[in-house]
Amino acid sequence: MLSSLNNPRSALVDESLVAEALKIARPAIANILNHSERSPDARFVYVVVLNPVVAGDMLYEDFFGEGGGSPERRKKRYDLIARSKARIAQRTGLDTGNVVACSPALLLSEETLFEGGVNVGGVPVGVSGVESFLDEAIARVIASVINGLAKQRLEQYRSQKVAFLP
8 A cells, every 4th residue: 555655646547548538538629629710720739637646747748630730830839838727727626717717816927827727526637729718628528538437447446346446
């Protein structure tokens, strides 16, 4: 049991679970991107998923969408904003939309002031690239699928009568 203190990672949410969640969420993300008012060649988002139990530890980061040209253009600023949104959601336990609207005093120097970071079931996700409200919708979809798959893993352990997570 002490090994979890030396290696503080979620027993249920890891890179493989996040990859599976993103595969499941991909069609929804594409549909949400189609609702953007941006030109079709600029409909993309940068996605960051942080480890639920270790501040700043990244489980996933990459872009989604066909627009935006080269990967360098896609990452310009959007990666920094998405990381900031995820860190705010992780640090506060709140969605960035709630922080900006209701608790702006929680924002730290050099943090973004845009919506698009969520914390669903302790899973922090930040998204940046289209309108902030669509960024937030995409982040919520991703975090919800991750949370659902984590619950599924937990149930699999329970059905095996495991008393402690490996």
